[in-house]
Amino acid sequence: MELPIELEWYLVHRKLEPVKPLGEGKDGAVWRHDGGLCAKIHHVRDVYFRELHCYRRLRARRIRHVLGLRVPQLIDHDDDRLIIEMSIVTPPFLLDFASAYLDTPPDFPAEVLTQWHEELEGRFGPRYGDVLSVLNELKRTAGIHLFDVHADNLKFER
Amino acid sequence: MPESLLSAPATGYSPRLQMTLRVGGRDFDIAESGPDFVALRDAADVEAAEACIITDIDGEVDEVMVGLADGIRADRDEQPIIRRKRRA
Numbered sequence: 400m401e402l403p404i405e406l407e408w409y410l411v412h413r414k415l416e417p418v419k420p421l422g423e424g425k426d427g428a429v430w431r432h433d434g435g436l437c438a439k440i441h442h443v444r445d446v447y448f449r450e451l452h453c454y455r456r457l458r459a460r461r462i463r464h465v466l467g468l469r470v471p472q473l474i475d476h477d478d479d480r481l482i483i484e485m486s487i488v489t490p491p492f493l494l495d496f497a498s499a500y501l502d503t504p505p506d507f508p509a510e511v512l513t514q515w516h517e518e519l520e521g522r523f524g525p526r527y528g529d530v531l532s533v534l535n536e537l538k539r540t541a542g543i544h545l546f547d548v549h550a551d552n553l554k555f556e557r
Numbered sequence: 558m559p560e561s562l563l564s565a566p567a568t569g570y571s572p573r574l575q576m577t578l579r580v581g582g583r584d585f586d587i588a589e590s591g592p593d594f595v596a597l598r599d600a601a602d603v604e605a606a607e608a609c610i611i612t613d614i615d616g617e618v619d620e621v622m623v624g625l626a627d628g629i630r631a632d633r634d635e636q637p638i639i640r641r642k643r644r645a
Binding site for chain 1: 561562564570572574575576586587588591592596610617621634
């Protein structure tokens with residue numbers, strides 16, 4: 400995986416060196432650096448700010464884990480290069496809030512929500528109830544409404 | 558409105574990640590790594606010492622030397638560390 404040039408610029412200016420990619424998906428790429436943290440660069444400005452606002456909320460409310468799942472801490476960010484620098488967490492964890500809604504989610508039609516529940520149950524099987532508990536706790540404590548969860552951003556097992 | 562609130566099952570890159578703090582022959586599972594701290598899952602009291610953070614990403618391992626100037630305390634979530642240098 401190639402290091403994005405904007406991320407290289409960000410790291411160089413902080414005298415940090417990239418070590419290894421930690422992930423790549425539809426919203427961006429995550430690289431670990433030699434300062435013991437990771438930096439996520441986003442493809443889309445709105446998505447970047449959506450995720451940044453969530454991490455700011457978690458930090459403001461001092462939320463470090465949700466029902467035993469560790470969440471990363473916001474360390475630094477760059478609005479021009481759409482980069483969020485955060486701590487690295489290992490499973491069990493909850494991360495990636497790029498598609499989350501803060502405080503007020505859209506008014507999804509009932510059939511969309513029904514389909515979401517069905518797909519979620521299919522995706523997590525016997526842990527479906529646990530997933531709902533985590534998402535409800537995240538909503539209650541942080542006001543973060545997260546719908547897009549999968550095995551890579553919500554992990555129960557180490 | 559979206560067709561689904563769930564994105565397609567992961568098609569990107571998401572490696573298996575494991576981090577361990579090794580000090581005095583004991584290994585502690587790292588839950589979180591920050592700039593100047595680590596959070597351990599099952600911390601136990603340890604005196605101030607030199608230690609090593611071992612990171613395993615999909616079987617590729619590297620080590621970073623750290624100082625535990627205040628040791629490890631079982632009743633503390635974040636254990637302060639001083640990062641030294643990385644060993645490939």
